[in-house]
Amino acid sequence: MAAIVERTPVLLLRPELHGTLGAVSSTHWLASASGMAMFDRGGNAFDAAAAAAFVIQVVEPHLNGPAGDAPIMVHDGATGRVQVICGQGPMPAAATIEAFRARGLRDVPGSGLLAAVVPGAFGAWMRLVRDHGCLRVADVLEPAIAYAEDGFPLLPKAAEMINAMASLFRDEWTQSAATYLDHGKAPQAGSRMRNPALARTFRRIVAEAGAAGADRTAQADAALTAFYEGFVAEAIDTYLATSTAIDSTGRHNHALLTGDDLAGWRATVEAPAVLDYRGHRVHKPGPWSQGPAFLQQLALLEGFDLTAMGFGSADHLHTVTEAAKLAFADREAWYGDPEHADIPLSALLDSSYTADRRALIGAQASGTLRPGSPEGRAPVIPPVLDHSAQEGHGWITQLANGIPTVLQQTNAKGDTTCVSACDRDGNMVVSTPSGGWLKSSPVIPGLGFPLGTRGQMAWLVEGHPNALAPGKRPRTTLSPSLVLRDGRPYLAFGTPGGDQQDQWTLQFLINHIDFHMSPQQATEAAAFHTDHVPTSFTPRQASPRALIAESDSFDPAVLAELTSRGHDIRLVPQRSLGRVCATGIDADGSVLAAASPRGGTAYAVVR
Template sequence: MLSRPDLHGTYGAVSSTHWLASAAGAAMFDRGGNAFDAAAAAAFVIQVVEPHVNGPAAEAPIMVHDASSGEVSVYAGQGPMPRRATIDAFRRLGLRYVPGSGLLAACVPGAFGAWMTMLQHHGRLRLAEVLEPAIGYAERGFPLLPKAAEIIGVLAPLFREEWTETGRIYLDRGAAPRAGALVRNPDLAATFSRIVQEATAAGRGRETQFEAAVDTFYEGFVAEAIDAFTSSAEALDATGKRHRGLLRGDDLAAWRPTIEAPVTAGYRGHIVHKPGPWTQGPVFLQQLALLEGFDLAALRHLGPEHIHTVVEAAKLAFGDREAWYGDPDHVDVPLSDLLSAGYTRERRALIGDHAAAGLRPGSPGGRTPWLPPLPDEPSPLEPAWLNQLAHGIPAVVGRTSQNRDTTCVSASDRDGNMVVATQSGGWFSSSPIVPGLGFALGTRGQMAWLAEGHPNSLAPGKRPRTTLSPTIVRAGSGEPLLAFGTPGGDQQDQWTLNFFVNHVDFGMTPQAAVEAMTFHTGHVPSSFTPRQTPPPVVVVEEGLPSETVEGLRRRGHELRQVAAHSLGKVCATGHSEGGQVFAAASPRGEQAYAIVR
C-alpha cells in the first residue's frame, strides 16, 4: 500500500526535496509559466530553505527536454577550480588532499548562471516573478528543518568563535535555534532583490534581464564581495588551521555556463540521458548496459538474485567511474569504449554467482586503469566539533544512516517540457558565509585528486568530477517520459537506478517505485574528503525477507540493514498516456513533496 497517492494532472507537475519549493514551483504554472519557470523557482526556494545542503553558490547539472525541438540538453552548472588552484599550491601548504571545508575548495559558483541561462532560453516569466518566492522566504522567514537545526547545534561553537558571519544569521543570540523555528536571512533577500533591480534596470526584455542577472552575479557586486572576502579572510578549515581562499573575481568574470549534449544510451526500448563524465552520470548508463543482459523482470523483486545482480553490476560500473571519469574538456575520457557493446559483454561476463571482493575497473580500448591511493582516516581533532569539518559532507557525521545529502527538483508541463536538476553545494556547514551576501561558497573542489595523471586530478579551470546526477528518459519514439533524481552523494546513481528498474522491469507506478525498499553497495569510495572507503557491505533498508538475507549471504555478501525509509529521496515528474503529467516524491525524510496541476 502506498503512503502517498499516484498524482496525475493535465497542466504541470513539480516534485522536489522540500514542500515549500514544490509549492513555489507549482505557483509558476498559475502565473502562466512553464516547467522551466517552475523548476527554477523551486530551486531558488530550496537555496533558502535547505541552507545546510545548498545555497546560491551551489553546483547544479540541469537537464532539460525542450518539447518545441524535441532535444535534451544539459546546462552545466558546475564551475571550475580557480586559476590559482594547482597541485603545487596545495602541496606547498603541506596538504595531500583538498580540504572538504573552508575556502580552499571553492570553485566558481555554477548553479546561478546555469538557472539564469536556462530561463533566458526556455522560460516565459520574468526574473522578478521567478525569484519572488525565494526572496519572500529569506526576508520573512522559513521553518528550520530538523536536520539543519541538528547541524547548527553541533557547529554552534564554530559559528560563534570562527565563522561569525554564519553565526550572525543562523544563531539566535548565540544559541542554536530549535527545529521548526522561523529563520530569516535578510542578507540573502537583499542579494536576490538587488540582482532583480539591476537586471530590471538593464532593459525591458526578459532575455536582456536574465543576461544582465548573470553579469551582475559574475562581474558585479556579488563577484566583488566574493573577491574581497577570499582575498583577505583566513578561515578555519578541515586541517584545523586557517587558510585564505584561491577563488577571485577574475575567475567568476571569465566563466559562463555551457550547454552540452547529454550522454545517451538505450534500455529496454527507452532512451536514457545523463550529463557527461564531469559528473558520475554515465555510471548509470554503464549499469543499465550491464543489466540489459539479464532478465530482471523474471526475478523475484528484492529476491537474492535481483539484489546480487544489481550490486555486482554497480561494482563494475563504479570501478570505471573511479578510474576513468573526469572533465572531458581537459582529459580524454574513453566514454565510447566504456559504453560499447563489446566492452559491456566483457564486463558482464565478470558477474558470477558469488560476490566480487571489490571494485574492478576495466581497460577500455586497452588502456591501463589507475586508482590513486586513498588517504588515511584523519586523526581526531579537538574540540569535537572540528571533526565535523574534517568530513566534507553536509551532515552530522555518524548520526544518521544516510550521511550524504543534497537537493533535487523536477518539473514537467502539458506541452511536453521536462526539467530536472540535482543542486548541491554552498552549504553553511562547510564554508563561512560571505559578508553581505548571505550565502557560503561551495567546496566541490574537494572531489579533485592531488595526484598527477588521473582524469580527476586537480587543475586550474577544470571541473572536479561531481556526484550530482539527474536523469531524463524518453520513449524509443522520442516522447518525454521521466525526469528524476535524488539526494545521496555517491549513492545517487544506485538509488535512482533501483527506482528506474522498479518502474521499467518490475512494472511499478512511479510513486510505488519511489516508495519501494531500496539498497546499495558500500564498495564505492566516497568522493568527499577524506575519501574513505566504507565497509564492503550491501546496505539495505530493514524489512528484507529472511530468505533473501540468507540467499545473499550464501553468495558471499555481507549485509547491513539500516532504518526503513532512510536511503534516498527520489523526486520524479513526467508524462503518462493521454497527455497527462504525473509527479512522485519519496516519503523518506518526511520533506520531499510532489504537486500537480
C-alpha cells in the same frame, strides 16, 4: 504512461498524482508549491523548476545554496532536444596540485576556502530562465525572497547541523553565526528562520535585472552580470582577498578563488550521455559527473532478466549490486572533465566492453575494486588515504568529512536536493542542486550564503582523469536523469544521496521498467546500495562487500542468502535510503508527479 498489468505490489504512503497543466516534484514542499505558482503566472516547466530551486536555496541551507552546483537536464518541447546545462563551476586559475602540496596537503580539504570553486548554481538556473523560460527574473525569485525575508520552518536536519557547528560559527566563522544563530544560540527545529542578507542579495539582483529594460532576456543577462561581474563577485573577491578561514586541517587558509574566476565563467550547454535500455532512451550528464555510471549499470543489467528474478529476491539484489561495483570502479578510474582529460566514454558504453564486464558478475560477491581497460588502456585508481579526525574540537570532526551530514554514526551519507518539473507542452527539466551548504564554508559578508567546496572531489594525483587543474571541473556526484520513450518526454527524476544517487535512482527506473511499478510505487519500494567503492567526498571511505539495506524491508531468508554469497549486510532504518523526486508525461499528454515519503519533506504537486 500506458497502464501496465501485473505490477509488483507496493503499499503506497503517497497518492498517484496526475494532471493536465503541469507537475513539480522537489525535496521541499514549499519549493514544490512555489514552482507550481509559476504556472498561474503564465510560466512553463522551466520557470517552475527555477523558482523551486531558488526557494530550496533558502529553505534547505544545510544542503545547498546560490554558490553551489546544479547540473540541469532539459527537454525542450518545442525542439524535441535534450540538453545539459552545466552548473558545475571549475577550479580557480590558481588551483594547481603544487599549490596544495606546498601547503603540506595530500588532498583537498572538504571545507573552508581552499576547496572553493566558481559558484555554478545561480548561473545555471538563470541560464535556464533566459533560454527556456517565459517569466522575468523578478517572477522566479519572488518566492525565494519572500521566504528569506518572512521566514520558513527550520528543518530538523538543518537545526541539527547548525547546532553541531555552533561553536565554530561563534568562534571562527562569525558571518555564519550572524546568519544561522539566534542571539548566539542554535535555533530549534521548526522555529521560524530568516535570512535577510540573502533576501537583500536577491532583491538587488532583481533591481539590476529590471534596470536592463523590459526585455526578458536582457534582464536575465543583467542578473548574471550582477552575480559574476557585479556586486556579488566584488563581495566574494573582497572577502577572499582579505580573509582566511579555519578548515579541517586545523589551520587558517586563504582561498585560491578570485573575482576574475567568476567573471570568466558562465554556465555552458552540452549534449548528454545517452543509452537505450529496453525501449527507453536514458540521458545523463557527462563524465564530469558520475552520470555515465548510471548508464553503465543499465548496460550491464540489460543482459539479465530482472523481471524473472522477482523484486527483492537474492538474485535481484546480488545482480544489481555487483553491476554497481563494476560501473563505479570505472567511475573511479576513468571519469573526469572531458575538456581537460581524455575520457573513453564511448568505449565504456560499448556493447563488447560491456559484455566482457558483465561476465565478471559471478555467484559470489566481489571484494575488490575492478575497473576495466577500455581500448586496452590501463586503469589508474589513486590510493584511498588514511584520514584520522583531529581531536580537540567537535566541529573539526564535522569539517574533516565533506558531506553535508552531521556525523554521528558510521552509515551517515551525503545529501543534496532535487527539483523536477514538466508541463503539457512537452517541456521537462530535472536537477539535483547541491553545494554551498552551511557546513562547507563561511558565509560571505553581506551576501547571506557560503561558497561551495566541490574542489574536494579532485585528486592531487598527476595523470588521473580527475586530477586537479586550473579551470577544470572536479568530477561531481550530482546526477539527474531524463528519459524518453518512443521519442517523447517520459520521465525526469533524481534524488539526494551523494555517491548513492545513481544507485537509488537506478532502482527507481528498473522498479518501473523491469518490475512494472508505477512511478510512485517505484519511489516507495524498498531500497539498498553498496558502499564498495570509495566515496567522492573527503575522507573517501570505502567498505568492500558492504550491502546496505533498509531493515524489515527484505525477506530475512534473502538477506541470509546474500550473506552466504559473501555480501556484508548492514541494515539501516526503514525508508531511510534516498528521496527520489520525479515528474513525467503520459502518452495522452497528461502530466504526473511522484515523490518519495522518505525524510518527510519531498512533495509532488500537479494541476
